[in-house]
Amino acid sequence: MKAFTGRLVRLPGLALRAGRVGAIVFWYGMVIGVSVVRARLRGERDGRGLRDGDRWVRMLTHLGPSYIKIGQLLSTRRDLLPDDVTTPLARLTDASSPPRLRRIERATRRAYAGRPWPFLEFDRTPVACGSIATVHEAVTLDGRRVAVKVRRPGIEKVMRRDFALTAGAMGAMGAVPKLRKMPFKLMHAQVGGAILRQLDFTAEAASLVALRDNLAAAGFENVRIPAPLPELCTADTVVMEFVGDLKRFEPGDLDQATRSAVVRAVLAAIYEMLFVDGLVHCDLHPGNLYFDRDANLVMLDAGFVIKLPDPVRRSFADFFINMAMGDGWMCAQIVIESASHIADDCDLEGFRAGLVDLVAGASGAKSGEFDLAMFAGRLFDLQRRFGLFPAPEFAFPLLSLLVIEGMIKGFDADVDFQAEAVPVLRRRNTPRDAVSAGER
Incomplete structure (x- = not known):
């Protein structure tokens, strides 16, 4: 850090x-x-x-x-x-207020300083505004319609100063006697690191390529991720294909069969990321998930993408399948072995007993009955009470599932949340690139 x-x-x-x-x-x-x-x-x-x-x-x-x-x-x-x-x-x-148009113009021109201006047309008025960047519609010199994500002017300095300030605040909180067993520095490094990595536009462009390749290799023809144009990307911009006529990820007037199909497609894609590829889009909130005009799913903004180390990917998958099977003792063992910090006074047997009870009530439930937010809340509560703190690679994917769960229940409350994972979990032990290498 x-x-x-x-x-x-x-x-x-x-x-x-x-x-x-x-x-x-x-x-x-x-x-x-x-x-x-x-x-x-x-x-x-x-x-x-x-x-x-x-x-x-x-x-x-x-x-x-x-x-x-x-x-x-x-x-x-x-x-x-x-x-x-x-x-x-x-x-x-959803949105933040855009910078002044003159600042956007200067930031964009600065991003391409020393190389030819690559756009025939560039609309300085953003089509979307986030806290880190604005997104603009443009046309390249060869006539391609693109979206250009431009980092906000001065945002890096501001966010790094904020990171230093919050680090100091966390250090002060860790000095409070009643809070000393909380790993505030570790928590700050996890959350702050995840936020600051969203400033790395070169990594974001690479994540778009990798996510597209992974989902295409798995046959997800109904899931779209905008293709980046690497030759036009810079350290301050991400240039990608423009996807127009987007509709919010909402049930709307879809019939029940279509709603169920949508839910299964979303879950299958996310489970593929979590359990097979290990490259996870952790920011699929309603502002980043849409339908296009052909009712394909569109995933936007790859700024918050986490690469799960292979042992963590396997642990996360094993936790999920043991939860579905009702094996709470094994779930507890996985959490213990993957924890990034365990307090000196941690009661491991007490934690195991608590998680066994929690898993027993969750196994086999359908999404209409199984509340992932409640399950995760009780899991996190057990970890806090007994002094186990998860690795960020374990916690952030679980948080991403919490966001998706809320949207899924609006489409189909009866889909079996856990059973939908089983076909993907069967392939959990070997990532696809290893399978492909073995076939070759």
Whole structure:
């Protein structure tokens, strides 16, 4: 993580950023504090003031892109936060205010400095705005219609300063006696590292290629991922084919048979990433998953893609299949062996007993009955109580499944969430490239 914390962080800029962040947090802390006191005076003991999700959204938006990304991750954590917080936070995934057009123009021209301008047409008004980048429609010199993802001007400095600030805050929290067993530095490295890696547009372009190749090799003809144009990509831009006429990933007026087919296609693609390929799109929220005009699934934005080391991929798959089989003891063993940190006072037998009970109630349930968010919440609670903390490669894919589960239930509440994984899990022990090499 030295490259993340050391580069582009200077004390004067860090001090200015700390002052701005501190002022915003202080102001909203006062507002939320007053709201909590008023709720208490009215006899409300449900934490209503703290559960004003709209207020948290406004605070995170004012704090800037790093905190918007944190809010996006928290919006998936229904195991930790109530719905009236996570539902408003989910809006942070949709859009951010665009920079001024002149700044976009300068950033784009700077990205192609020293080489010929590659576009016949370039619309400076974004078709989409995220916290890290804006997306623009353009036409290449040879007439191809493309989407150009442009990194926001100055965003790298801001996010690295925020990373340094939050690292300091986590260090202070770790010094509190009651919190000392929590691995705050490890947690910060995991979450902060995942966020900062989204600044690497070269890696994102490579991830688009790899995801496309993997799904094509597995025969997923009804799943589209925009093809990048590597010769036009730079460190600050990702140029890819433009996919027009996109529709939100919602049931709409689809009949039941089509809804079920859609659910199975989504689950099969995600399970293929998780259990066979080991290259996982961990950001399939409603802003990144669509239908095209031919009702194909379209997955966008490969900024948050994680490569699972082969042992972790196998462990994650083994955990899933043992959960479906009801073998809680083996699930517990997998979690213990893959943990990135185990507290000195960890009660392993207590953890095993708790997970055995949890898995016993989950095995064989259909998605209408099996609540992955509840299961994950209880799993995370067991890990916290007994002092086991998962590796990010194990935690982030599970969080991605939580996001997908919410969308899937809107299409077909009765699909067997676990049974759909079994055909893919049967191939879990050998990734496809190894199978292909063996055949050759």
